[in-house]
Amino acid sequence: MSSDPLPLDTDFYAVDRKTSVPEFLAVSKVYAREVVANYDLTVSVSDLEWEVSKRAKRRAGAVKHRDDEPETVSLTWEYFQEHGWAATASVIRHELIHVHLLNEADDPSHGDRFEAWADELQTTVTCERFADPNWWVVCESCGSEMPRYRKSKLVKNPDQYRCGGCGGSLSARDARPDADGD
Incomplete structure (x- = not known):
């Protein structure tokens, strides 16, 4: 340096x-x-x-x-x-x-x-979230929330995945205002 x-x-x-x-x-x-x-x-x-x-x-x-x-x-x-x-x-x-x-x-x-x-260099290692996610994937057991910006496999089929923290079941919810439920 x-x-x-x-x-x-x-x-x-x-x-x-x-x-x-x-x-x-x-x-x-x-x-x-x-x-x-x-x-x-x-x-x-x-x-x-x-x-x-x-x-x-x-x-x-x-x-x-x-x-x-x-x-x-x-x-x-x-x-x-x-x-x-x-x-x-x-x-x-x-x-x-x-x-x-x-x-x-x-x-x-x-x-x-x-x-x-x-x-x-007086900079950060990570940046803060600056855009609102379109979906949230939520663990039904521990309550952890994961922001998602695209309708990925995880968002479409959360029941096929488990929480990385506790192994609990996941669900997805639409975070977009006035979402039409697609």
């Missing part, structure tokens, strides 16, 4: 929610280059594809990789719209850690190395 990196001023790079997708991506890449330079990360921002996801509901960002080679950084538009630039800058730092650890150790996980870098 780097010694005494310069503090990063996310406000300098800030874009507002009315920005276009191309401008958002351009600023994201410039900010990423600054992070890489300040923290000596083994990341070539220019060699990565950068994209916006308008479909993602459970993640604020992602690194797509093949054979442990990082290829694309994807940032979630809804997360940016909901939480703004400062939170998205944190996501960029998070994703850069993934790229760095893939390059250095073929490690895409959120393990100990990731946690150390997250502390260094």
